[in-house]
Amino acid sequence: MKNETNLPYRSLLSFGAFLILFQLAIGQSQGEHTPGIRGKLQLDSIWDPVVYLSHIPTLNDMYHMSTGMIISEASLDSLGNFSFATDYLSEDDQLYRIHISKKGAPMGSLIIGGDEENHMFVVGNKYSSIVLENIPGNPPFTPVEIQGYRPAQELREVDRIYTYVDSTHFKGSSVKGEFVTKAIYEKLRFVADTSSHSLVSLYALHRSKFETNYPINKSFYEGYLKKWKGEKSNYFKTFRSQLPQESSKDYTAYILIGLAFFILGFVLNHFLKRKKKKGPNPIQKLSVQERKILEEIKQGRSNKEISETFNIGLSTVKSHVSSIYTKLNIKSRKEAMDF
């Protein structure tokens, strides 16, 4: 009987508990999907409890530090929680760097490598929700788990793979290290090839030392560029500019140079011809009588025939012929006929 009277209360209690749990679940779910970059960082006492967010405009700027790149800062609470609002970020995915500084150091501090590496990279946009949490220790960002925005998780995975490159320098022989490093770069290229997210893909390729790999693996890069042909972001523009120019463009340059030389030669030749034409005609040096005699010589007439034609003395004809030879700079009758 007593149990029966308690039944409605129990039901009510159960329903209330269910409602509370449901609200909690909804709240947590909404929290995970609220746009922003937030999380929990547990830091050693050497670090200032402030987190900075920087925009990385190109992949070449990943290791560039200036305060102008810092777009936001957030303080850590006593538990290490922090939160960046992201409503001012770009609608497109961009690369960002989260970093911390040591106590007493300027906020624009970048430490690369070693136990005090002070930064990590994330990809996101104004709508993405990124939640990160580290495991206490050094380097502070190496054991970081990311939840929420999928591309940010994929980027973290790329970094996790890349971390092995440095660790191979510490473990094993140099030969083994080289072998492992090559395998890691190959793995990064595989990620670049298979990732459906353009920035994550390019990030992986950038990490794989593409500059040294390009000459021996050109077809891969040609295929890669073709795949992301439509990408107009600064990240891809910079990447394209870093690759050697296409061979067809080299030929175009050679063809253009050749064409320029051809035109120059043509113009020069034309100019010289005109100059030659414009030079004094040796026949003009001849007198009227000498020209007439030259015409007779060209007809194949002898001196005697010429003297009879013009009714002048033979010696006079010889004198004219001699003068013609001198003025035309010739030495024989045959040359005079061919002139």
Place this chain on the structure above:
Amino acid sequence: MKTSIKIIVLVMFLLGSGPTLFAQRGSNSNSNHNSNHNNNHNCSSSSTTKSISLEDSSKNESVTISVTDEVKCLNIGVSSNISSGALTMEIYNPEGDKQGNFSVESELNSSSSNTGKSSETVCGQLNKTFKEPMKGDWVIKLKPKKVTGKVQIHSHQASSN
């Protein structure tokens, strides 16, 4: 009776195996000791530190670290602290492959500092360790553009003779 037999067997076992265990432990201890001893005798290390002060400098500088065959581990640390200008630092191995880089830029230039605006310091630091590094000259290139600040280059080489 059975209990006493067990105790006797246990005592006999301990007596029998004791010297072996002790000998084993002693051997390990000696081995470690020898190892350390050998390390102390056959391994040497050297460190160098170079500090460079830049005053509105735009002159490129290179610092060379010579590495011999005997070097088993090379650690290079470069830290910079600049109050104006822009500085790029790159590390190259003897084959000319870039092994690391960073750049720092202070947004306040010298002229604004002169006008009384508070100076802005920017720090960059890079630490790299190379196991069995390539023999030859490792080069650290500094490319400053109107930089005022300090750069410190530290290298540590551990080698076995």
